Amino acid sequence: MTPAIEMKGMTKYFVSTHVRANDDVDFSVESGEVHALVGENGAGKTTLMNILYGLINPDSGEISIGSQKVRIGHPDDAIKHGIGMVHQHFKLVPSFTVAQNILLGMEPDRAGFLNEQKENELVDELAKKYNLPVDPAARIWDLPVSMQQRVEILKVLQRNAKILVLDEPTAVLTPQEVNELITVIRGLSRLGYTIIFITHKLIEVMSVADRVSVMRGGKMVGTKKVSETSIPELARMMVGREVLLRVKKKEIKRGEAVLEARNISVSDVNGLAAISHVSFQVHKGEIVAIAGVSGNGQTELVEAISGMLDLDGGEIIFRGKPINNASVGERRDKGMAHIPEDRMVVGLNLQTTLDENLIVSRYNHSEFSRYGFLLMKTISQFAEKVVNAFSISAARPGEGISMLSGGNLQKVVVGRELSGDPSFVIANQPTRGLDVGSIEFVHKTLIEERDKGAGVLLVSVELDEVMALSDRILVLYRGQIQGELEAATATEAEVGILMAGGNLEDLKQHEKDNGQGYKREGKS
Amino acid sequence: MNNQRFRKILDAILVPLLAVLSGLVVMGILIVFLKKPLFESYTILFSHGFGCEAYGNCIFITALERATPIILTGLSAVVAFRSGMFSIGQEGQYLLGAAAAAWLGYAIHLPPILHPLVLIIAGMLVGAGYGWIPGILKVKLGVNELLATIMLNSIAALIIEYLVQFPMRGDRSTTAHSPVIDESAQLLAFLPGSKWGVGFIIAVIAVIVIYIYLWRTKPGYEQRMAGQSTKFALYGGIRSDRAAIRAMLISGALAGLAGAIEVMGVHRRIMTGFSVGLGFDGLTSAILGQIHPIGVFIVAILFSGLKLGAQLGLQLKLDIPRELGGTIIGFIILFVAAGKFYEESIVRVRDWFTRRRGSNLKGESR
Numbered sequence: 001m002t003p004a005i006e007m008k009g010m011t012k013y014f015v016s017t018h019v020r021a022n023d024d025v026d027f028s029v030e031s032g033e034v035h036a037l038v039g040e041n042g043a044g045k046t047t048l049m050n051i052l053y054g055l056i057n058p059d060s061g062e063i064s065i066g067s068q069k070v071r072i073g074h075p076d077d078a079i080k081h082g083i084g085m086v087h088q089h090f091k092l093v094p095s096f097t098v099a100q101n102i103l104l105g106m107e108p109d110r111a112g113f114l115n116e117q118k119e120n121e122l123v124d125e126l127a128k129k130y131n132l133p134v135d136p137a138a139r140i141w142d143l144p145v146s147m148q149q150r151v152e153i154l155k156v157l158q159r160n161a162k163i164l165v166l167d168e169p170t171a172v173l174t175p176q177e178v179n180e181l182i183t184v185i186r187g188l189s190r191l192g193y194t195i196i197f198i199t200h201k202l203i204e205v206m207s208v209a210d211r212v213s214v215m216r217g218g219k220m221v222g223t224k225k226v227s228e229t230s231i232p233e234l235a236r237m238m239v240g241r242e243v244l245l246r247v248k249k250k251e252i253k254r255g256e257a258v259l260e261a262r263n264i265s266v267s268d269v270n271g272l273a274a275i276s277h278v279s280f281q282v283h284k285g286e287i288v289a290i291a292g293v294s295g296n297g298q299t300e301l302v303e304a305i306s307g308m309l310d311l312d313g314g315e316i317i318f319r320g321k322p323i324n325n326a327s328v329g330e331r332r333d334k335g336m337a338h339i340p341e342d343r344m345v346v347g348l349n350l351q352t353t354l355d356e357n358l359i360v361s362r363y364n365h366s367e368f369s370r371y372g373f374l375l376m377k378t379i380s381q382f383a384e385k386v387v388n389a390f391s392i393s394a395a396r397p398g399e400g401i402s403m404l405s406g407g408n409l410q411k412v413v414v415g416r417e418l419s420g421d422p423s424f425v426i427a428n429q430p431t432r433g434l435d436v437g438s439i440e441f442v443h444k445t446l447i448e449e450r451d452k453g454a455g456v457l458l459v460s461v462e463l464d465e466v467m468a469l470s471d472r473i474l475v476l477y478r479g480q481i482q483g484e485l486e487a488a489t490a491t492e493a494e495v496g497i498l499m500a501g502g503n504l505e506d507l508k509q510h511e512k513d514n515g516q517g518y519k520r521e522g523k524s
Numbered sequence: 525m526n527n528q529r530f531r532k533i534l535d536a537i538l539v540p541l542l543a544v545l546s547g548l549v550v551m552g553i554l555i556v557f558l559k560k561p562l563f564e565s566y567t568i569l570f571s572h573g574f575g576c577e578a579y580g581n582c583i584f585i586t587a588l589e590r591a592t593p594i595i596l597t598g599l600s601a602v603v604a605f606r607s608g609m610f611s612i613g614q615e616g617q618y619l620l621g622a623a624a625a626a627w628l629g630y631a632i633h634l635p636p637i638l639h640p641l642v643l644i645i646a647g648m649l650v651g652a653g654y655g656w657i658p659g660i661l662k663v664k665l666g667v668n669e670l671l672a673t674i675m676l677n678s679i680a681a682l683i684i685e686y687l688v689q690f691p692m693r694g695d696r697s698t699t700a701h702s703p704v705i706d707e708s709a710q711l712l713a714f715l716p717g718s719k720w721g722v723g724f725i726i727a728v729i730a731v732i733v734i735y736i737y738l739w740r741t742k743p744g745y746e747q748r749m750a751g752q753s754t755k756f757a758l759y760g761g762i763r764s765d766r767a768a769i770r771a772m773l774i775s776g777a778l779a780g781l782a783g784a785i786e787v788m789g790v791h792r793r794i795m796t797g798f799s800v801g802l803g804f805d806g807l808t809s810a811i812l813g814q815i816h817p818i819g820v821f822i823v824a825i826l827f828s829g830l831k832l833g834a835q836l837g838l839q840l841k842l843d844i845p846r847e848l849g850g851t852i853i854g855f856i857i858l859f860v861a862a863g864k865f866y867e868e869s870i871v872r873v874r875d876w877f878t879r880r881r882g883s884n885l886k887g888e889s890r
Contacts, residue, residue: 308758329761340759349749349756360749360760369742376740 004031010061021047023218036205039215040435084161099123099136146177255284258455264314274300282455289470297479337422341429390415407438547856573833589720590828596782597806598820607771608751613673615803616680621647621780629705639709651780659772701795711789723789
């Protein structure tokens with residue numbers, strides 16, 4: 001086979017951050033293969049792909065496409081050479097239709113006037129050709145994320161790309177949607193397209209890729225055939241040491257209820273009901289998972305419990321007392337910790353120092369302030385302690401945190417929230433966007449909290465995470481609890497059908513009918 | 525460690541420094557257009573803004589005197605901006621603080637020391653009250669504080685005009701002004717024939733107090749966190765609304781203090797046309813001073829010196845219109861607003877240097 005792309009000796013040094021993001025990286029992709037590119041955050045995957053797509057100019061190194069040396073200084077060059085990129089954050093116009101987005105800048109016109117019908121026909125044709133059905137007339141904002149991604153892929157194909165770069169395409173999808181995407185990728189590969197697939201998730205690598213390249217610390221660690229490697233080996237290559245992919249946990253010692261939600265309802269920012277009449281309990285020493293596709297009320301539920309959002313109805317009992325009227329600060333003082341889903345905007349203040357980030361929930365306590373003055377020395381010592389205890393390698397007391405990687409930022413949040421010995425921890429998507437090493441760390445710490453006797457409410461859209469950590473699973477669907485499962489006996493299929501809005505009877509019926517899983521057609 | 529600190533400070537002052545230099549270059553271009561001697565203009569601008577004459581008659585002293593109210597209104601802006609309130613109400617708060625001091629200066633009679641103290645407190649209270657209005661409007665009703673303070677500035681200017689024309693009018697002279705305040709209420713000057721005095725000391729103390737307040741106390745911490753990220757503050761348990769109100773009270777009190785000191789130390793009264801935009805000068809020095817108390821202190825003196833140099837030097841000696849001073853300051857602000865341009869150029873220059881040096885540096889990969 002001829003290499004479709006050959007990158008040799010790619011080096012990129014970022015002066016502003018003093019990081020050699022790519023250090024003499026060789027990377028080659030064969031024509032027609034699905035090639036996974038994996039590595040921790042900050043390993044240099046995205047830099048390498050941005051160089052290939054002309055978004056970043058390398059300091060040195062050369063690129064060949066189809067054995068011909070090329071210079072790619074701009075995305076236009078990349079497109080000319082048949083390279084297309086689907087970014088992690090879609091670049092679509094939400095108010096435009098599918099067809100308008102796909103044909104943006106290349107609309108068939110009649111004397112300068114748009115011809116909507118022709119546009120739709122063109123897109124229909126395109127969709128049929130690649131077996132990626134879409135409704136050309138639908139507006140982007142009405143479409144689910146997986147459909148938007150499909151539109152992005154069609155847009156790239158319409159521009160005659162032969163080589164597709166997909167930057168973490170599965171990060172935003174549900175398990176079912178991931179399966180569909182994998183089918184799509186397989187189909188495109190069969191049609192002769194070359195696909196580069198960036199991801200953190202090794203399971204996906206195993207199920208979709210032909211070969212896999214692993215990067216670490218700006219260097220290429222190696223390239224393997226997927227058939228000749230395993231998940232533990234890839235994890236080791238990524239992190240540089242043995243990684244526990246599934247953290248062990250002790251037998252559950254369930255204590256009394258620490259948090260109880262009684263029939264609570266919450267509205268979202270637009271005043272629409274986001275959570276309606278939800279009741280559940282979290283006991284000491286257990287991890288209760290709220291599973292569900294994102295956007296089913298998780299954010300509002302968490303904000304209501306933590307005190308950031310008012311309840312419309314119902315009651316929240318914390319350690320035996322109703323806290324409906326307690327402020328965020330009062331709840332935190334009583335031992336509630338909260339790892340928010342958005343660490344960049346909510347969980348941290350990137351404009352200030354590590355120290356000031358670490359005291360936000362406790363600057364009021366006598367350990368950190370006296371007579372209204374902050375005890376700078378104690379605070380600095382505390383920062384030192386957290387940095388050591390949670391091994392936040394890159395962070396230094398007294399200095400800013402905006403340059404830290406996602407994993408280290410999350411460690412700052414986790415370090416702050418868990419160093420106060422909380423009795424109840426809310427962890428909302430605690431591992432989103434993190435690499436295997438950091439995920440292992442977060443999982444371990446959460447289980448430690450549980451074993452120490454804290455109640456943990458884990459909100460996650462990652463099925464693996466829910467299955468690995470929780471003792472009890474509540475599935476949230478459209479603001480209501482669609483079902484409750486004991487984690488020990490639950491199957492992924494059961495959680496999946498509940499996440500899609502079905503119920504367990506459907507699943508049994510379905511299995512009886514054709515002896516298959518839910519994968520192809522989950523009822524909703 | 526020390527090196528790092530030095531670098532941080534350097535990073536902070538680089539843009540304002542380049543802006544000031546650019547402003548001075550533009551001044552040179554304008555002077556060439558006016559067909560005046562270029563080199564002499566610069567020496568005269570500086571000697572008449574920041575210099576001393578042989579027998580101890582320092583213009584620099586006057587620059588310090590003029591800087592006093594600007595330092596205080598600048599601090600007022602710093603407190604508001606750092607707390608996320610884009611308040612430009614310093615002018616109005618300054619005017620009403622001045623009016624309060626001017627009135628109590630002649631309406632009540634108290635012994636020295638006590639009298640100035642009462643006036644200062646009154647000025648601060650009135651300023652704080654006038655700062656509270658946009659604060660409460662913002663917190664309770666979501667009224668944009670920028671718009672509210674613009675309106676309140678106009679209202680305050682008209683209130684002052686009314687006061688000096690009617691209820692507080694001192695005599696029947698052609699220009700309206702209030703009676704001179706009691707001698708017991710006036711602030712001491714350090715040198716005969718100058719008005720540089722106790723007010724300046726108060727301003728210096730205020731710089732230190734505000735610095736400590738913002739960076740070393742609990743309420744200051746709350747205000748800065750709320751100002752940088754309301755979501756982070758809410759999440760951490762900080763009451764942003766209270767922090768905002770507190771910020772506006774302090775900000776107003778500082779501007780009111782500036783007004784009181786200006787009345788007690790310089791004018792001894794208020795008169796028609798009392799408002800010459802000292803509140804706005806504070807605002808601009810806060811921006812050029814990187815929204816930092818020490819930066820404000822330096823910039824306020826710089827601005828006062830530049831204006832003096834233009835007025836006493838360029839205009840009298842070289843017959844260059846004194847408005848040039850204001851023009852330079854305007855350009856400097858413009859260049860600060862274009863600070864991104866400098867930052868990008870600095871990075872590019874640094875990039876170029878390190879690349880030349882760095883091609884055989886050992887890589888520090890993450």
